[in-house]
Amino acid sequence: MKKLQHLATILFLLYLTGLCTPLHAQHMADSLRHMAERLPHNAERLNLLFEVARLTQVAPEGIRDASALYHEADLQQNDSMRCTGAAYITNHYYVFGDNAIDSIRKWAEITLPCAKRVAHWIPYFEVQKTLISAYIYADRYEYALDEARKMEREALKIDNADGLLNAYLCQGMAYQGSNQWREAMQSYQKGYHLPAHRVSPILRMNLTMQMLTMLLENDHYADMKPYIDVARESIERIIEMRPQLKEAFNDFHFLLEGFSTYYCLSTNQSEKAEKHIRTMEHQLATLGNPTYRKLYVDAVTYYHLQRAEYNQALALNDTSRVICETLHLPVNDQLKVVEHRGDIFYAMGDYDQALRLYTTADTRRDSLNQAISDRQMREIREMYELDKLQYEKTRLENRNQLLINIFIGLLMIGLLYLFLRLRHIYRALRHSARETRTAVEITEEANEAKRRFLATMSHAIRVPLDSVVGFSQILALEEDLTDEERQEFGEIIHSNTDKLMFLVNSVLDLSRLEAGMTKWQMSDYDLIQLCHDAIGNARIQNPQLHITFDCATEQCPIHTDTSRMMQLFVSLLAGTVTLPKEEREIDFTLRLQGAMAEGTIKGSPLADVRNCNQETDLRHSINRLTLEYFGGSYRVEEEQQTIHFALRVNKLKNS
Numbered sequence: 001m002k003k004l005q006h007l008a009t010i011l012f013l014l015y016l017t018g019l020c021t022p023l024h025a026q027h028m029a030d031s032l033r034h035m036a037e038r039l040p041h042n043a044e045r046l047n048l049l050f051e052v053a054r055l056t057q058v059a060p061e062g063i064r065d066a067s068a069l070y071h072e073a074d075l076q077q078n079d080s081m082r083c084t085g086a087a088y089i090t091n092h093y094y095v096f097g098d099n100a101i102d103s104i105r106k107w108a109e110i111t112l113p114c115a116k117r118v119a120h121w122i123p124y125f126e127v128q129k130t131l132i133s134a135y136i137y138a139d140r141y142e143y144a145l146d147e148a149r150k151m152e153r154e155a156l157k158i159d160n161a162d163g164l165l166n167a168y169l170c171q172g173m174a175y176q177g178s179n180q181w182r183e184a185m186q187s188y189q190k191g192y193h194l195p196a197h198r199v200s201p202i203l204r205m206n207l208t209m210q211m212l213t214m215l216l217e218n219d220h221y222a223d224m225k226p227y228i229d230v231a232r233e234s235i236e237r238i239i240e241m242r243p244q245l246k247e248a249f250n251d252f253h254f255l256l257e258g259f260s261t262y263y264c265l266s267t268n269q270s271e272k273a274e275k276h277i278r279t280m281e282h283q284l285a286t287l288g289n290p291t292y293r294k295l296y297v298d299a300v301t302y303y304h305l306q307r308a309e310y311n312q313a314l315a316l317n318d319t320s321r322v323i324c325e326t327l328h329l330p331v332n333d334q335l336k337v338v339e340h341r342g343d344i345f346y347a348m349g350d351y352d353q354a355l356r357l358y359t360t361a362d363t364r365r366d367s368l369n370q371a372i373s374d375r376q377m378r379e380i381r382e383m384y385e386l387d388k389l390q391y392e393k394t395r396l397e398n399r400n401q402l403l404i405n406i407f408i409g410l411l412m413i414g415l416l417y418l419f420l421r422l423r424h425i426y427r428a429l430r431h432s433a434r435e436t437r438t439a440v441e442i443t444e445e446a447n448e449a450k451r452r453f454l455a456t457m458s459h460a461i462r463v464p465l466d467s468v469v470g471f472s473q474i475l476a477l478e479e480d481l482t483d484e485e486r487q488e489f490g491e492i493i494h495s496n497t498d499k500l501m502f503l504v505n506s507v508l509d510l511s512r513l514e515a516g517m518t519k520w521q522m523s524d525y526d527l528i529q530l531c532h533d534a535i536g537n538a539r540i541q542n543p544q545l546h547i548t549f550d551c552a553t554e555q556c557p558i559h560t561d562t563s564r565m566m567q568l569f570v571s572l573l574a575g576t577v578t579l580p581k582e583e584r585e586i587d588f589t590l591r592l593q594g595a596m597a598e599g600t601i602k603g604s605p606l607a608d609v610r611n612c613n614q615e616t617d618l619r620h621s622i623n624r625l626t627l628e629y630f631g632g633s634y635r636v637e638e639e640q641q642t643i644h645f646a647l648r649v650n651k652l653k654n655s
Contacts, residue, residue, distance in 0.1 A: 029055040029065070046072055046081055053088050063092045079118045086111040087123035094130045104134045116154075125151065125163040132170040136177050141372070142379035144174040161198035165191040169207050176214055178372050179332075179365075184214060192230075201241075205234035209252065212259045217336065221266035224259050231256055254283045254292055261299040265306045273303055294323045294333070301340065310348050317341045331368055335361045377477055384470065461503050464496035499578050499615075506618040513625040520561045527556040527597055527649060531590060534569030541574045544583040551590040556597060558649045560630060568623050572643055575605030576615045596632070597647045607641045 029052045036048035046069075053069040056062040070085030090107040093100045108131040115124035128151045135144035148170040155163030168191030175184035188211045196204060208231040215224050231252070239246050257280045264273035280296050297320045304313040317340055324334045342357035427434075471489045475481070481489070512518040528551055535547050573586055587602040601607075606616055623645075624634035631648030 033065070041072065041075060043076075046076055046078060050081060050084065053085065057088045057092065058095075060096050063089060063096070066092055079114055080120065083111060083114040083118055083120050083123060086114060087127050090127050090130055094134060101134045101138050101140075104131055121158065121160050121163060125155065125160070125166045129166045129170055132174070136170075136173050139177070139372070139375060140379055141174045141178040142376050142383065144177075145171060146383065148174060161194055162200050162203055165194055165199045165203050165207060169203070169210060172210060172214075176210070176217075178376060179369055181214065181218060185211070188214070192227075201234040201237040205231050205238070205252070208234065209255065212255075216259065216262060217332065221262040224263040228256060228259055228263065250283065251287060251289070251292070254280060254287055255295070257283065258295045258299050262302060265302055270303075270306065273306075277303060290323070290327055291329070294320055294327075294329070297323065298337075298340070301344075305340075305344055305347060308347070310344055313344045314341070317344060331364070335365055335368075338364075373477060377474075380470070380473065461500060461507075464500040464503075467496040468493050468500065502577050502615060503618070506615070506622060509622050510618060510625070513622060513629070518629075521563060522559060523562055524557060524559050525562045527558045527647075528553060528590070530558075530562060530565060531569060531588070534566055534573060535588070537566065537570045538573035541570065541577075542581045542584075544581060545574060545586060546584070547573060547586045547588060549588045549590075553590075553592050556592060556649055558597075558647075564626060568626055571619050571623060572601050572604050572606060572645075575611060576619055578613075578615045579605050579611050592649070595648055597649050599645050599647075601643045601645075603641055604643045607636050607638055607643050609638045609641075612638075 032048050032052045032055075036045050036052065039045040039048070049065070049069045049072050053062065053065040056065045066085055066088035070082060070089060073079075073081035073085055086107055090104055090111055093103045093107065097103060108127050111127045112124060115121070115127065128147065132144045132147045132151070135141070135147065148167055151170065152164065152167035155161075155167050168187045172184045172187035172191070175181075175187060188207060191207050192211065208227045211227050212224055212231065215221070215227070235249050235252060239249065257276045261273050261276040261280065264270070264276060277296075277300060280299065284292060284296055297316050301313050301316040301320065304310075304316065317337060320337050320340075321334070323329070324337055338357050338361040342354045342361065345351075345357065346354035471493050475486060475489055475493075509518075531549060531551070535549055538547065539545055573588065584605060585603050587600075589600045589602075591598050605611055606619060620634075620636060627634045627645055627647060632646045633644075634646075635644045636642075637644070
């Protein structure tokens with residue numbers, strides 16, 4: 001998997017540069033470099049340095065030219081070239097820096113904001129993929145997944161298909177590295193089903209090669225055919241557009257021959273498999289990477305196993321084991337060799353030997369998976385601690401900003417008072433203009449309040465959701481928690497779940513009311529009895545409430561949605577489910593004035609300024625819109641902790 005990603009990075013750089021021959025590129029780069037050194041710091045010098053960096057970015061010494069481009073762009077304050085230079089440096093550390101994760105992260109943090117600012121989305125997503133790949137190679141899978149999800153959100157926001165495919169590819173690689181095969185295939189499938197005409201052929205080829213690698217690792221050889229065809233088609237498209245890249249794809253052609261061998265053997269096409277093996281043997285002599293010999297040896301081993309030539313298969317399996325030990329290949333590769341040896345003994349009928357090998361492989365894989373799981377848990381804790389530190393930093397900054405805002409506010413109030421005193425004599429003459437201006441300001445404030453409300457609710461929903469997910473994962477994965485800790489985490493999950501459900505249901509109700517899409521369940525009922533029922537429900541919700549109900553009328557028929565009206569009255573008496581349950585005296589008065597029922601609730605927790613938050617604001621909005629639908633009104637007096645409401649009792653009586 002790591003070899004494929006490394007190859008794909010080199011090919012992508014070649015694809016962008018369109019180099020013909022390394023020698024030609026080097027001579028051209030030397031000539032342009034000398035020309036640039038003699039020029040003053042202007043646009044022409046910057047363009048020449050860009051050409052030099054473009055030509056040498058796939059060479060080990062390319063870091064020098066990329067750094068020169070970056071510093072020149074920084075000197076000339078050219079964000080576009082600065083972004084390009086930083087991207088070249090990031091990719092250079094990835095390709096030639098032996099996965100220098102700190103340097104990659106440093107330059108990625110420089111590149112990404114700059115690329116986003118100037119809307120250079122190709123280097124933006126490539127650098128982000130480079131950072132994620134570096135995390136994966138360092139076995140820091142949770143960091144990689146977190147960055148991949150950010151990448152997906154950004155790609156969806158700007159509707160960038162290449163960025164989205166890169167995000168799904170990175171997610172799949174992170175899941176695959178942590179042996180979460182089902183999640184990896186789901187991520188790969190999302191990218192695979194993106195429209196082919198909207199994505200880069202080299203990215204589509206990279207994705208299909210990753211899928212083939214995963215199918216090979218899981219012995220799903222019979223499922224390889226469609227992905228082999230797509231990979232070949234993508235390579236042909238790339239070579240058709242850039243014929244000079246034909247030799248660069250020799251590695252991928254070799255890998256496809258190996259995948260095709262496994263597919264043919266799994267579908268009983270031995271003759272075709274022999275042709276692919278001969279092709280691999282011929283290509284192997286031209287390839288310098290020693291890991292390819294293992295793919296060839298494993299394919300031939302599988303060929304002999306299918307033909308029941310067990311002695312040859314065992315001998316080749318020993319060769320594969322020696323290759324793994326010599327090249328220090330990952331543990332998963334070594335375990336696959338052990339499992340394949342078990343397959344050979346199983347086919348020979350030596351079930352005891354096969355079982356021993358299977359048991360050894362399973363035991364070591366369980367240990368490996370446990371180690372990966374423990375490492376991911378540590379990463380989650382590290383990320384949690386970093387988030388806590390960031391939160392504390394933000395909280396301190398907000399507190400300082402609040403003090404500054406208070407000072408500015410007091411100063412503005414004083415200035416406003418002085419201004420009003422000076423302008424008092426002109427008030428009558430400018431009354432109409434001021435009313436118009438006030439109406440415009442109210443409209444703008446309403447729009448701004450709605451925007452803030454959406455942003456706040458998005459955050460308010462995300463916070464309890466993150467708490468539920470985070471503590472649920474801790475409870476599921478952390479085995480050494482004490483009973484007190486488990487109980488504490490369970491209470492936190494329960495509390496945040498209640499809050500989340502309330503917020504989601506309230507937002508949905510408010511959205512339907514504002515859009516006029518609420519489905520009302522209308523029925524005839526007695527308003528007085530409805531009030532008594534609401535008082536009973538409020539006392540059940542908070543036994544510490546002391547409610548006094550005053551109504552001179554014994555009956556008041558009404559045609560309404562009793563369920564929603566019950567929710568409205570209970571919220572006026574008991575507040576929301578997220579409010580603290582405390583002892584409170586409430587006076588509920590209801591009077592009939594013609595066709596209107598007018599009510600007053602003193603001491604309502606919804607009107608208590610101490611309880612003012614997103615939940616109470618939502619409830620106020622829902623109550624107001626509900627009453628307005630039935631021809632009523634709704635008004636809150638926070639200073640008196642009183643809510644006044646009115647309801648037309650016969651609005652839908654005959655409908």
